[in-house]
Amino acid sequence: MNIILLGPPGAGKGTQAKKIEDKFGIVQLSTGDMLRARVKSGDELGQKVKSIMDAGDLVPDEIMVKMIEDRIKEDDCKNGFILDGFPRTVAQAEELDEMLKRTGRTLDAVIEMKVDDDELVDRITGRFTCGDCGEGYHEEHKQPENFDAEHLTGECDKCGAVDSFKRREDDNEQTVRNRLSVYHKQTAPILPFYSDKGLLRSVDGMAKIDEVTRQINEALGASGPPTPKARAMGNRHE
Ligand code: AP5
Secondary structure: OEEEEEOOOOOOHHHHHHHHHHHHOOEEEEHHHHHHHHHHHOOHHHHHHHHHHHHOOOOOHHHHHHHHHHHHOOHHHOOOEEEEOOOOOHHHHHHHHHHHHHOOOOOOEEEEEEOOHHHHHHHHHOEEEEOOOOOEEEOOOEOOEEEEOOOOEEEOOOOOOEOOEEOOOOOOHHHHHHHHHHHHHHHOOHHHHHHHOOOEEEEEOOOOHHHHHHHHHHHOOOOOOOOHHHHHOOOOOO
16 A cells, blocks of 8 residues: 655644554655655765755755655565655656656555644644654653653653653744745645545544544544554554
């Protein structure tokens, strides 16, 4: 199964992609995570994109298309993938179509996560992750054990790391407002592109995390425990 999670910054794409990964045994491809890894490595591409990301603008299409094309050829994508953060422009969506044709793949669904802008600002400015395992948290909606909001300390529920929490550099209010404006101008025009293909399914991203998961599973025509394929891949399950 190959799917796209589409939605504004903070809509919950990363949160839900991890749940879909677990349930269906397919791999999450987050272009934001890939880019942040390149920035951290300090390589040439990382240096080039850092200021663009810090401002909340979009990295050029040709860089993103090449990054995804290389990634989906890797072995762990053979059972399917969840695109999280790609495509983000109509040009990227068109290139993805061509790429899928070339590799003999098809898209099964595009899930749109709908959330109000003010809620998104609250979610993103309150968000942080474990620096060791990457588990995501929120100051109000999802606190780790022994959480101290003032010093951003506590214990990761998933890996047990102590006081290793961090925030993303682009998670400040000014950048978030720009990321939202970029989403409405450059990414939302993708929605009719997929609607015309009969692939678009919308879910209420304002609902609680488990309810959003339920709506996504329903949209994907699945409910209940993980598939045997997901079990065989040794992924985590609820
Ligand atoms: P990227 O990393 O993709 O950021 P984004 O799209 O802005 O999305 P986020 O990761 O911020 O949010 P999310 O939807 O995953 O929400 P999350 O699950 O964390 O991109 C970063 C930058 O990279 C871009 O600005 C751009 O510069 C560049 N880039 C990336 N891809 C690109 C591309 N294709 N082309 C060009 N440039 C590209 O949830 C947010 C918070 O809310 C969490 O704390 C979570 O716990 C909480 N939460 C989630 N769901 C709920 C819920 N239902 N109720 C309450 N809280 C919730």
